[in-house]
Amino acid sequence: MANQPAQKFKIGLVTATVWQNDGFYSVDMSRSYKTDTGEWRNTGSFHHSDLLNLAKCAERAEIWIGRQITSK
Incomplete structure (x- = not known):
């Protein structure tokens, strides 16, 4: 089974794919x-x-990652 992304953010044609390792x-x-x-x-x-x-996708990814880190 392939590694799945932790989260994706898409706006228009731009996508930010978040990976956790x-x-x-x-x-x-x-x-x-x-x-x-x-x-x-x-x-x-x-x-x-x-x-x-x-920029908006990067910001959403940064916010999401920050929430994952602070919720641990």
Whole structure:
């Protein structure tokens, strides 16, 4: 069975995926896009128009992680 993320936050095409490993949290940020053939893919490169959603997803991830840490 594959490792599952602890939490995900998605705004528009931007996603923050939170991972937990031995009490340590890390966050992967990605943007979804559609190829010329219609397939959905993800990238770690962001367009200017993605930056506000990127910041909001990062903030939500930071708040969620903070709550996990303080509830222990």
